[in-house]
Amino acid sequence: MNVPFDREALAGIARELDVDVRRASIRDMDRLVNAVEERLGVRYIRMEFGIPGLPTPEVAIEAETRALRERKLGHIYAPFAGVPALKQEISRFARLFMGVDIPADCCIPTVGAMQGCFASIALASRMRDDARTVLFLEPGFPVNKRQVKLLGIESDSIDFYDHRGPALIEAIERRAQQGDLCAIIWSSPNNPCWIVLNEEELAGIGRICDEHGLLAIEDLAYFGMDTRQNYFVPGEPPYQPTVLRHTRRGISIISSSKIFSYAGQRIAMAILSPELWDTDAPDLEGYCGTEKIGRAFVPGLLYPLTACCPESPQYGLMAILQAANSGDRSLFEPAFEYSRRAREMKRLFLENGFRLVYDNDLGEPLADGFYFTIAHPAYDDGADLIAELLHYGISAITLETTGSVRREGLRACVSLTGQELFPLLEERLRRFAAAHS
């Protein structure tokens, strides 16, 4: 079926599913596009959902099945703080690829980065009863905001669009001086605008967290995916930039969903500043049974959430990290594949009348990676733009839902668009351009 798709039919399906296209979350957009594809027999260029599009490394699947069969896992709870050998391997990974020395005790597997973020935000919000506002550096992962709402705490935001470098640090410092913050949380490489915080910015954030008693919660969901750099030679710089180098109050959450294509088994890493182990928070004891911030993380947070992490995925992640730590670069191949896709897809959008919203990284060109942000001169409002693009068989979400101050744009994810779909994307963008020139 040629684009544009039938407008009546699309509107009818959206009505039936009770999806407001203009405000749709990732999940709602996903549900809508699934239904349209099925009912109309069409195929979308799907850019709404950050689903890894590459298979899980065989080494992980092999390790999981071997652990289930040979170690006879299953009936006994896994160690609550994680399988000790995995903790060691995470510690090695931190040293070899992030350039930080973190003891294995502070390297803790979680049930996906989602759990790591939830536990970190919950921890921060229980440190001081009079400081319960989380500062988001925006845009970011929409569900972190949902976590804050679920916890019944407050949030505020500062946008990267007009705050980078010294301006970012000044704005954060000014906000911290109000005294009600408990944490700063951000994603870098950034979902969705793909800027990468540099060492000076991380040092500034780290210093402010130390001085004001905040947690620095770093979402490294796209670890290593700034392909302008080569982060993948173990033990040699450059290292993945991390706030752990710059603060005594940091938690770095590393998803294995994207860089290792391992979303479905829900296994991630939380790496805590060792100094947190003996750092007191006055009100924490009543919530978590200890006033030491680091010590609260496992028994006070992760344990009451899910007891432990499922055990076989811990062996899967361990096998991946062992291979990567030993120099097997194939584990990081997804970074390069997504980078190739982003370069080409951005070109197609730009050639057909679109522009990037977040269009530079401290004056340098952006890296090519998992996401980019687009707008079109004919549309002031991203909600109108996505409503129109849906008729051209292209899905995405609005920047507004990611927390951005920019209302005109969309977040586009490259993960599900392999090279074989580029001709289709190009044809649809040309038709869109012809109709909106």
Next chain:
Amino acid sequence: MNVPFDREALAGIARELDVDVRRASIRDMDRLVNAVEERLGVRYIRMEFGIPGLPTPEVAIEAETRALRERKLGHIYAPFAGVPALKQEISRFARLFMGVDIPADCCIPTVGAMQGCFASIALASRMRDDARTVLFLEPGFPVNKRQVKLLGIESDSIDFYDHRGPALIEAIERRAQQGDLCAIIWSSPNNPCWIVLNEEELAGIGRICDEHGLLAIEDLAYFGMDTRQNYFVPGEPPYQPTVLRHTRRGISIISSSKIFSYAGQRIAMAILSPELWDTDAPDLEGYCGTEKIGRAFVPGLLYPLTACCPESPQYGLMAILQAANSGDRSLFEPAFEYSRRAREMKRLFLENGFRLVYDNDLGEPLADGFYFTIAHPAYDDGADLIAELLHYGISAITLETTGSVRREGLRACVSLTGQELFPLLEERLRRFAAAHS
């Protein structure tokens, strides 16, 4: 090494680990006994921890490994509300073994019963801002109380020791009339005292929850393990007693850790009253994005906690349920094994001067199962009793830590004590009896 073990050595290890034997949680007791076993080269009769002592059914391990290999799971997120075929099988299980008709949409896998309980308590506490007290029917699982603390809400309790039958319902109704409750939570068969709420009691609780707008949260961690009954003929009564038969506001949490010996991969079931789907709660929307209680459970609670359940364990649980639903009774064998152990172990304790604390079930003899409760006439305080028993190579936790009003007793778990250890248990109890007659 003969009992009693060296008192100085034990005290030294407890001091070094900073464990107060008299107040030790399950995890702390576990840590202490591990250390004593290692340092002194001794072996305990370990009754502190409800670790399933039997292997995970082969059908589950086989299904997990097949799903990982053949379905190529791993890189894509599992469906957020659970794998559809698993949801169907849970619905069938509810019909065949609980005698309730629940649509698959209301049958939701969780990352262990721990997550199911946390999400249910969180949901209840977000329904009305002026009703944030959870009523615990005690004793119970200590970590549920920790979950309430983490959420920053209140709790109150009513003890089964002096409240069963009409007295229980009257006490709950009186408490509900204060207007600040959001949920009632209990475990049946009960951890630790192994009483089982009957249909009249469940009907009373269900009615109160409906009339006062509370959630009824039923922890069925020991599903089917009241071996006085035969619950295991699919589709034929008697059925596992459940509050779902008696309320429009129930959530039944069924662990697969104990009855299916499947703790390590963290996969449980939450079964919601279908009427919750369209039941409004005035303040829920701000926390969970919808005011419909049932609809909030997946997108508003489970999703921001861990995104989805790991996928391969969902196939493992599905295989177990398929077999059980088709009449394979071997899946329920752990109930009978734990029952045999409990019968024998209770006898050994009773013959050596101990008595049961919770010693009857509405005037009938207690079932034999995963836990029982003990006290000794020489000790008024369970903390003193456990401190002494530790020198005789027997570990347990105090009833006090389970929320019981009874201060004199201990909770004893049978799961790790196979028949081959009975002679050792008997010898140690005899020595204890000789020293404390």
